[in-house]
Amino acid sequence: MNSLPYARRGFHYNTYSCYLEDRFGERVQRVSLDGAFTCPNRDGTRGNGGCIYCNNLSFSPPYSAGKPGIPEQLEAGIRFLKERFGSQKFIAYFQSYSNTYAPLKKLEALYRQALDHPEIVGLAVSTRPDCLDNGVLEILKDINKDYDVNLEIGIESFSDTSLHWMNRCHDLACTLDALERAAIFGIDVSGHMILGLPTETRKQMLESAEKLNALPLKFLKLHHLQIIRDTPLAQHYAEKPFPLFTYEEYLAFVAEFIALLRPEFILQRVLSSSPDSCLIAPLWQHTTTAFVMDLQKYMRENKLYQGICREF
Numbered sequence: 338m339n340s341l342p343y344a345r346r347g348f349h350y351n352t353y354s355c356y357l358e359d360r361f362g363e364r365v366q367r368v369s370l371d372g373a374f375t376c377p378n379r380d381g382t383r384g385n386g387g388c389i390y391c392n393n394l395s396f397s398p399p400y401s402a403g404k405p406g407i408p409e410q411l412e413a414g415i416r417f418l419k420e421r422f423g424s425q426k427f428i429a430y431f432q433s434y435s436n437t438y439a440p441l442k443k444l445e446a447l448y449r450q451a452l453d454h455p456e457i458v459g460l461a462v463s464t465r466p467d468c469l470d471n472g473v474l475e476i477l478k479d480i481n482k483d484y485d486v487n488l489e490i491g492i493e494s495f496s497d498t499s500l501h502w503m504n505r506c507h508d509l510a511c512t513l514d515a516l517e518r519a520a521i522f523g524i525d526v527s528g529h530m531i532l533g534l535p536t537e538t539r540k541q542m543l544e545s546a547e548k549l550n551a552l553p554l555k556f557l558k559l560h561h562l563q564i565i566r567d568t569p570l571a572q573h574y575a576e577k578p579f580p581l582f583t584y585e586e587y588l589a590f591v592a593e594f595i596a597l598l599r600p601e602f603i604l605q606r607v608l609s610s611s612p613d614s615c616l617i618a619p620l621w622q623h624t625t626t627a628f629v630m631d632l633q634k635y636m637r638e639n640k641l642y643q644g645i646c647r648e649f
C-alpha cells in the first residue's frame with residue numbers, strides 16, 4: 338500500500354479525488370459541459386446510430402440542461418457544485434459526444450472560453466480515438482502549458498470482435514495509435530473501459546488489465562456494462578437477453594481487476610452510474626456510494642489492493 342500515494346480514507350486504490358486534492362491543495366470538482374458536438378459514429382462519417390450502448394442523456398447532468406452557451410453552463414454547474422460540495426476550484430469537462438470533432442479554430446475557442454472562467458483550473462476532454470488528429474493534440478499541448486489537461490479516450494475493449502459488436506466503427510489499432518500520439522504530445526490520458534461485454538470471457542476481461550498496464554495512460558475509468566433506454570443495445574437485450582454482472586459479481590471482479598493494475602494508475606471511476614430514469618439493467622438497488630464503500634470493505638477483507646497481484 339505504501340506505493341499508492343492517492344489511496345487514502347480507506348481506499349485500496351489511487352483515487353482521482355485524492356490526486357486532485359494533492360495537486361491543487363483542496364477539493365476540485367469537474368463541471369460537465371455540452372459543447373454541442375456530434376459524433377462521427379452518429380452523423381454517417383464513420384457510422385450511423387452510434388455505439389450500441391450510447392445514450393448521451395445518461396451522462397448529461399441536469400444542471401447544464403437547456404443552457405445554450407459554455408459560460409451559462411459553467412455558472413450553473415459551479416453554483417450547483419459549490420452548494421453541494423463547497424468546492425472552490427473546478428475543471429471544465431467537455432463530456433457529451435466527441436469533444437474533439439469540430440474544426441480546430443472552433444475547438445480552441447470553446448476550450449479557451451471555458452478556461453477564461455476564474456475558478457477553472459483545468460480542462461478535461463472526452464473523445465473517440467479516431468477524432469484525434471495532431472492538430473487537436475497541438476492545441477491541447479499548448480493549453481497544457483498553463484492548465485492541467487486530461488484527455489479521455491474510449492478504449493472500451495482490446496478485442497476487435499467486441500468493438501465490432503458494439504458498433505464502435507474503429508478498431509484497436511486506431512486506439513493504440515491515438516494513445517501513442519497523445520503520449521508524444523505529453524498529454525495526460527484517461528482510458529475508458531467497459532467490463533462485462535457478452536463477447537468476452539472473464540479471463541479475457543482480466544487480461545485487459547495487463548494490456549492497460551502496458552499503455553501510456555495515467556488515469557482509468559472502469560464501467561460495468563449497463564443497458565440504457567433508447568439505445569440499440571436495449572432493443573438487442575430485449576430480443577436476446579444475456580447475463581450481466583450482479584452486484585456481488587462485479588464487486589469481486591473489479592476488486593480483482595484493480596489488484597492486477599500497476600500502482601501508478603489513478604482511478605477516476607470504478608463503475609457506471611447512469612441515472613435510474615435511463616437504466617434498464619442491471620438494477621442493483623445500491624447507490625454508487627454504497628458500491629464504493631462495499632468495494633473498500635471487500636478489498637480490505639480479502640487483503641487486496643491495487644497492484645498486489647503484480648507483486649508475485
Ligand code: SF4
Pocket residue numbers: 376377378379386387388391392433434435465
Ligand atoms: S459513445 Fe461516444 S463515440 Fe459512441 S456514439 Fe456515443 S458519443 Fe459517439
